[in-house]
Amino acid sequence: MASVVIYTRQFCGYCSAAKKLLETKGVTFVEHDATHDPGLRQTMIEKSNGGTTFPQIxxxxxxxxxxxxLHALDRAGKLDEMLVA
Known part of the structure; x- marks a missing residue:
């Protein structure tokens, strides 16, 4: 199974939807909650080449x-192959 990391924040509907999709596929993921951690948010931005919205996967x-x-990858049939790689 693939290594999946997701940066989230509390009360984020998009974060919940992304995690739900991963959970329905039986994927174990590492979640980093950056709600109250500006340093973690900065790490997320750097790793994602400037992505400031939540979640970043x-x-x-x-x-x-x-x-x-993430949902577009799933609709295109590409997510499953990424998750088994």
Missing amino acids: FINGLHVGGCDD
Whole structure:
């Protein structure tokens, strides 16, 4: 199974939707809650090449974007193959 990391914040509907999609696929992920941690948020921005919105998602170290990007990968049939790589 792939290594999945997701940067989130509390009360974020997009974060919840992204985590729900990953959970329905049986994916274990590492969640970094940056709600009250400006340093963690800065790390997220740097790793995502400037992504400031939540969530920011990484699969096997590759930045895939946010919730909409994750769902687009799923609709295109590409997410499952990324998750088994």
